[in-house]
Amino acid sequence: xxxxxxxxxxxxxxxxxxxxxxxxxxxxxxxxxxxxxxxxxxxxxxxxxxxxxxxxxxxxxxxxxxxxxxxxxxxxxxxxxxxxxxxxxxxxxxxxxxxxxxxxxxxxxxxxxxxxxxxxxxxxxxxxxxxxxxxxxxxxxxxxxxxxxxxxxxxxxxxxxxxxxxxxxxxxxxxxxxxxxxxxxxxxxxxxxxxxxxxxxxxxxxxxxxxxxxxxxxxxxxxxxxxxxxxxxxxxxxxxxxxxxxxxxxxxxxxxxxxxxxxxxxxxxxxxxxxxxxxxxxxxxxxxxxx
Amino acid sequence: xxxxxxxxxxxxxxxxxxxxxxxxxxxxxxxxxxxxxxxxxxxxxxxxxxxxxxxxxxxxxxxxxxxxxxxxxxxxxxxxxxxxxxxxxxxxxxxxxxxxxxxxxxxxxxxxxxxxxxxxxxxxxxxxxxxxxxxxxxxxxxxxxxxxxxxxxxxxxxxxxxxxxxxxxxxxxxxxxxxxxxxxxxxxxxxxxxxxxxxxxxxxxxxxxxxxxxxxxxxxxxxxxxxxxxxxxxxxxxxxxxxxxxxxxxxxxxxxxxxxxxxxxxxxxxxxxxxxxxxxxxxxxxxxxxxxxxxxxxxxxxxxxxxxxxxxxxxxxxxxxxxxxxxxxxxxxxxxxxxxxxxxxxxxxxxxxxxxxxxxxxxxxxxxxxxxxxxxxxxxxxxxxxxxxxxxxxxxxxxxxxxxxxxxxxxxxxxxxxxxxxxxxxxxxxxxxxxxxxxxxxxxxxxxxxxxxxxxxxxxxxxxxxxxxxxxxxxxxxxxxxxxxxxxxxxxxxxxxxxxxxxxxxxxxxxxxxxxxxxxxxxxxxxxxxxxxxxxxxxxxxxxxxxxxxxxxxxxxxxxxxxxxxxxxxxxxxxxxxxxxxx
Numbered sequence: 001x002x003x004x005x006x007x008x009x010x011x012x013x014x015x016x017x018x019x020x021x022x023x024x025x026x027x028x029x030x031x032x033x034x035x036x037x038x039x040x041x042x043x044x045x046x047x048x049x050x051x052x053x054x055x056x057x058x059x060x061x062x063x064x065x066x067x068x069x070x071x072x073x074x075x076x077x078x079x080x081x082x083x084x085x086x087x088x089x090x091x092x093x094x095x096x097x098x099x100x101x102x103x104x105x106x107x108x109x110x111x112x113x114x115x116x117x118x119x120x121x122x123x124x125x126x127x128x129x130x131x132x133x134x135x136x137x138x139x140x141x142x143x144x145x146x147x148x149x150x151x152x153x154x155x156x157x158x159x160x161x162x163x164x165x166x167x168x169x170x171x172x173x174x175x176x177x178x179x180x181x182x183x184x185x186x187x188x189x190x191x192x193x194x195x196x197x198x199x200x201x202x203x204x205x206x207x208x209x210x211x212x213x214x215x216x217x218x219x220x221x222x223x224x225x226x227x228x229x230x231x232x233x234x235x236x237x238x239x240x241x242x243x244x245x246x247x248x249x250x251x252x253x254x255x256x257x258x259x260x261x262x263x264x265x266x267x268x269x270x271x272x273x274x275x276x277x278x279x280x281x282x283x284x285x286x287x288x289x290x291x
Numbered sequence: 292x293x294x295x296x297x298x299x300x301x302x303x304x305x306x307x308x309x310x311x312x313x314x315x316x317x318x319x320x321x322x323x324x325x326x327x328x329x330x331x332x333x334x335x336x337x338x339x340x341x342x343x344x345x346x347x348x349x350x351x352x353x354x355x356x357x358x359x360x361x362x363x364x365x366x367x368x369x370x371x372x373x374x375x376x377x378x379x380x381x382x383x384x385x386x387x388x389x390x391x392x393x394x395x396x397x398x399x400x401x402x403x404x405x406x407x408x409x410x411x412x413x414x415x416x417x418x419x420x421x422x423x424x425x426x427x428x429x430x431x432x433x434x435x436x437x438x439x440x441x442x443x444x445x446x447x448x449x450x451x452x453x454x455x456x457x458x459x460x461x462x463x464x465x466x467x468x469x470x471x472x473x474x475x476x477x478x479x480x481x482x483x484x485x486x487x488x489x490x491x492x493x494x495x496x497x498x499x500x501x502x503x504x505x506x507x508x509x510x511x512x513x514x515x516x517x518x519x520x521x522x523x524x525x526x527x528x529x530x531x532x533x534x535x536x537x538x539x540x541x542x543x544x545x546x547x548x549x550x551x552x553x554x555x556x557x558x559x560x561x562x563x564x565x566x567x568x569x570x571x572x573x574x575x576x577x578x579x580x581x582x583x584x585x586x587x588x589x590x591x592x593x594x595x596x597x598x599x600x601x602x603x604x605x606x607x608x609x610x611x612x613x614x615x616x617x618x619x620x621x622x623x624x625x626x627x628x629x630x631x632x633x634x635x636x637x638x639x640x641x642x643x644x645x646x647x648x649x650x651x652x653x654x655x656x657x658x659x660x661x662x663x664x665x666x667x668x669x670x671x672x673x674x675x676x677x678x679x680x681x682x683x684x685x686x687x688x689x690x691x692x693x694x695x696x697x698x699x700x701x702x703x704x705x706x707x708x709x710x711x712x713x714x715x716x717x718x719x720x721x722x723x724x725x726x727x728x729x730x731x732x733x734x735x736x737x738x739x740x741x742x743x744x745x746x747x748x749x750x751x752x753x754x755x756x757x758x759x760x761x762x763x764x765x766x767x768x769x770x771x772x773x774x775x776x777x778x779x780x781x782x783x784x785x786x787x788x789x790x791x792x793x794x795x796x797x798x799x800x801x802x803x804x805x806x807x808x809x810x811x812x813x814x815x816x817x818x819x820x821x822x823x824x825x826x827x828x829x830x831x832x833x834x835x836x837x838x839x840x841x842x843x844x845x846x847x848x849x850x851x852x853x854x855x856x857x858x859x860x861x862x863x864x865x866x867x868x869x870x871x872x873x874x
Contacts, residue, residue, distance in 0.1 A: 083779075083780060084779055084780070084874045085779035085873075085874065088779060100716075100719050102722075107783045108780045108781060108782050108783060108872075109779075109780070109781075110746060110750075110777055110778050110779045110780055110781040110871065111738035111740065111750040111781075112740060112746060112749050112750060112777035112778075112781075113776065113777040113778060113779040114738075114779075115740055115777075116775060116776060116777055121737075121738050121739070121740055122737075124737065124738055125719070125722075125723055125735055125736075125737060125755065126735070126736045126737065126738060126752060127726060127730070127734060127735055127736075128734070128736070128752075128783075129730070129734065130726075130730070130734075131730060133729060136729065137726050137729060137730070140722050140725040140726050140729070141722055141726065142722075143718065143721070143722045143725075144718045144719040144720075144721060144722025144723065145719060145722060190874075192855075193855040193874075194855065195825065195851050195855070195857050195873075198825045198826070198827050198849060198851060198857075199825060199827070200809065200824075200825055200826060201806075201809060201826060201827065202827060203825075203827055204774065204827045204849055205776070205827070205849050205851070205857050205873055206776070207776070208857070208873070231776040231779075232776070233775065233776065234775055234776070235775045235776040235777055
């Protein structure tokens with residue numbers, strides 16, 4: 001109970017007075033306290049940073065090491081390279097723990113993949129085309145949603161960029177940009193990737209082993225990298241056993257079904273690994289459909 | 292239904308409705324409105340079909356033939372073909388409308404082609420004559436006569452008292468109760484006439500309540516009276532501002548009072564509205580209209596707040612790039628209305644045809660409103676020269692605010708589910724509605740995961756505020772659906788691509804799902820060629836072969852290019868497309 005009150009006070013001080021009058025400040029406490037409970041219970045704090053629990057949106061355990069704060073800092077902008085599953089993975093844990101997530105300017109976002117990655121489809125708003133007035137749209141969305149995934153329709157000028165950043169700080173939201181953003185506190189990127197499960201004419205795509213590198217400014221200046229299953233065979237995002245993977249990876253080009261290094265670390269177990277050597281038609285379900 | 296007098300029912304159906312407009316109930320409103328201009332009380336049976344009580348209007352217009360011809364001409368003027376049937380009961384009138392179409396289809400030679408149907412022949416013949424004379428007598432435009440005459444061939448009138456005889460010829464299958472029809476056929480009862488000849492008590496005891504209702508239908512009686520649509524226009528409320536209001540605040544204040552007035556009017560008639568349309572008219576003749584989901588749940592204050600957002604969005608779209616514009620748009624208390632942007636049309640909303648007959652022709656629409664006497668604004672005349680006003684810098688204020696309840700339904704109260712409904716908190720709803728105010732109702736959507744085989748089929752995007760209903764049910768097996776993991780990128784429209792084998796020839800798939808040669812290179816959207824390092828497929832998909840429009844026959848592939856990008860591609864009609872990307 002005490003924690004909730006603290007959250008509320010923090011939020012109100014962040015917001016301008018007129019918002020304290022409306023319901024926004026009061027409503028915002030609910031997810032905030034959920035975040036707080038979770039970070040306390042999970043022990044998200046890494047010890048090396050002074051962690052303000054209320055200032056963090058949680059991320060998937062597999063991604064936690066990439067963030068100097070152990071999660072998405074509220075009021076910050078994160079650039080995640082071009083649109084990929086990584087953007088969805090960043091939002092997954094926060095969405096699962098009660099945050100609303102808006103996806104703007106991304107008509108191609110795959111919602112089935114989002115749900116598999118851990119996002120709650122009931123708490124997603126899609127704005128496929130925010131149009132030329134997108135900074136205004138993003139500002140309105142940040143008023144209601146804790147997370148906004150954005151691909152700006154045009155290259156923002158420095159002025160527009162600073163204004164959007166100010167709005168993000170004011171509402172205490174997190175803006176994940178699919179693309180580049182000059183003022184981003186953290187920059188994530190897939191630097192290496194390899195698909196498992198598919199051969200030449202047999203098998204099928206089952207999982208991707210990806211190396212995600214993070215760098216940024218301030219506490220994030222030291223660059224970090226992790227190997228992830230992005231996605232794992234069930235569509236989720238998990239940490240890869242990177243001793244096994246790394247052993248196989250320096251060569252890089254060996255993208256093949258019988259990837260021994262990847263197989264060792266394959267999270268799907270024997271069932272998922274079966275497709276590696278077998279024929280694709282056996283693992284693919286009956287396709288001749290009637291209706 | 293007046294006791295003693297058999298009622299007369301006119302049914303109008305638009306047979307090509309599904310093809311023209313799709314299953315959009317709201318778009319049928321323009322046809323209904325056209326009919327309402329002639330006869331005030333219309334019951335919409337389903338999108339594409341409506342019914343009216345024909346006795347009064349027929350007497351007014353000088354006979355049922357003239358009435359049918361006028362209605363057919365009015366609907367034809369909207370751009371739809373229609374069939375009209377008039378009979379003593381709703382059921383018979385629907386059959387008559389259907390028979391009118393068959394007659395028109397079979398009889399290229401004219402109305403007399405309906406062999407063996409004595410009274411329809413006479414009736415349609417008469418209808419044709421009446422149209423011709425009526426049109427000439429009333430100096431109708433020459434252009435209107437041709438469609439009216441063409442439409443007259445699709446009219447069938449069953450004379451009063453002839454309805455049982457008309458029905459008697461029809462097979463029992465027209466009762467649209469397959470179980471009963473099957474049972475009757477096995478009992479040797481093949482036509483409605485034979486069924487109607489059974490004593491009512493015997494039919495009721497043998498076939499139950501449904502059978503009793505069907506027996507009433509077969510005898511040409513009504514199972515229920517018509518439920519006519521109450522007129523919506525009376526319930527709209529408006530406020531004028533003289534002098535024009537240049538600030539948003541007085542308009543929002545008036546909106547609250549108007550909304551209270553509208554709610555009182557609705558409550559007095561025992562109605563609720565599904566949506567409310569807020570129209571704001573400016574002194575330079577421009578108009579901004581938005582539809583808001585209401586569902587009988589909005590308070591007067593909430594309606595006023597939506598009007599405020601509407602005005603705020605209007606201002607924002609005028610000066611989207613102004614550096615000093617407030618970041619969150621919440622300073623709309625002090626909006627100064629300069630002038631409206633040039634393009635106020637929002638394809639999402641306009642395309643749905645919710646705006647009535649004058650849709651897409653703003654000038655005409657305004658003239659129509661003036662003609663109806665609802666508003667009489669001196670400034671309205673200016674809208675004729677819109678081009679000149681675009682250059683002008685004279686500020687225009689708001690002269691008129693009108694709230695129109697849309698899609699009236701009987702007020703039955705509404706109870707939100709105790710559990711199960713995903714609760715949208717106020718702040719999220721407010722943010723979503725704000726964006727909807729800026730970009731239109733369809734611009735903010737929520738995803739609903741459903742069934743389906745392809746990645747695009749599995750997700751339905753529902754505009755925020757509408758009922759979350761997937762396109763394809765999720766609880767079916769969907770054999771052959773794309774297995775996990777799902778692609779993270781699903782293109783809204785598949786991208787054209789080229790896939791070649793090692794020799795440079797396009798890769799094809801045979802009828803027995805054999806691939807002509809291993810795919811070696813890929814070019815997306817005319818881009819550079821990429822070497823394919825891994826691939827899998829083809830996986831043939833043959834969906835809905837029984838439905839010519841949505842039938843699909845294609846072969847899916849997964850292709851991994853040299854840069855590590857994994858695509859989901861398909862080959863359809865010898866053309867390659869990329870439908871998703873796994874990245």
